[in-house]
Amino acid sequence: MIKEQALLESRTLRENVRGRTETLDKVKALTLLPDGLHVTTALVATYFVVHRSTIKNLVARHRQELTESGLTVLQGADLQKFVGLKMSPTDESYPQGNRRHLTLYTRRTVLNIAMLLRDSPVAREVRAYLLDAVEGNGTPASDLEPRVAALEGLMADIGPALRDLGMVLHRSDQRVVHSLRRVDNRLEKTEWIVAGMSARLAELAGDPVIANRLRRRRRGRP
The missing domain is CATH 1.10.287 (Helix Hairpins)
Known part of the structure; x- marks a missing residue:
């Protein structure tokens, strides 16, 4: 039986199960940007009910791991192209016009954050569902990736x-x-x-x- 503490401490274990993004929906709906694929730092913070600075600090500590799970930082021409082609800005959670850079997260990145965020009740609930899924008889997480x-x-x-x-x-x-x-x-x-x-x-x-x-x-x- 996998323990929650092992999930928090083992990067290898997190990499093996970060394909189980369906566990995010078992806890609450994750609001995506209009492209249907990415979320911003503000939306991640809203999902886990934490301050944006908490997410930013976690990203700074685990940037390489989160980049491997889909974290992307857009700037310059790439940022303008993304906002122009894929976005329909309607509120403060969406990319706005004068940004110098924009950090984007995929669902796998959000699940990866749930396995690193210790003090969020939402993250703990996601981990509980994730451990149940891993211990069940479903498709192995390594195959889902x-x-x-x-x-x-x-x-x-x-x-x-x-x-x-x-x-x-x-x-x-x-x-x-x-x-x-x-x-x-x-x-x-x-x-x-x-x-x-x-x-x-x-x-x-x-x-x-x-x-x-x-x-x-x-x-x-x-």
Whole structure:
């Protein structure tokens, strides 16, 4: 039986089980960024109900291990590209415009943090579910690791594709609306011309009453 203390102290053990990201959802929902793959430091802190500085200090102490589990720091052109293509900033947890760098975490990184964060009740609960899963009869965690990595890679491609599809559909909708407006304008102009011709024909036929009615209708009067 694996003890919680062993999980906290053994990096090798943590590496063997960090593919079990489903244990995060057993405790509470993890809010992801709009790309469906990453979270920020603020969102990680919210999940574990700790201050951001606690997460930052933990990252500073275990940066190499967390980098191996998916931690990424974006800056410069990479940061601008990420924010521009994948984000829809709506609150303070999302990347904002004047950042110099942005630290991103995957679900595996968050689970790795749960195995390092000693004083968070949420992290302790995640560890409890994780140990239960490891001791059960499910798929070995070492087999889950490459599967989770492959799935995250696919999600990284799907997110931008969906965003691009939404932009294409929006442009198509705008073109359809514009075309319908043009058709309406042409119909109105055609009706106006037909009404004028009808009035003229009525005059030629010697029926001034009908001609007058047609002219009034052409001008929008009853």
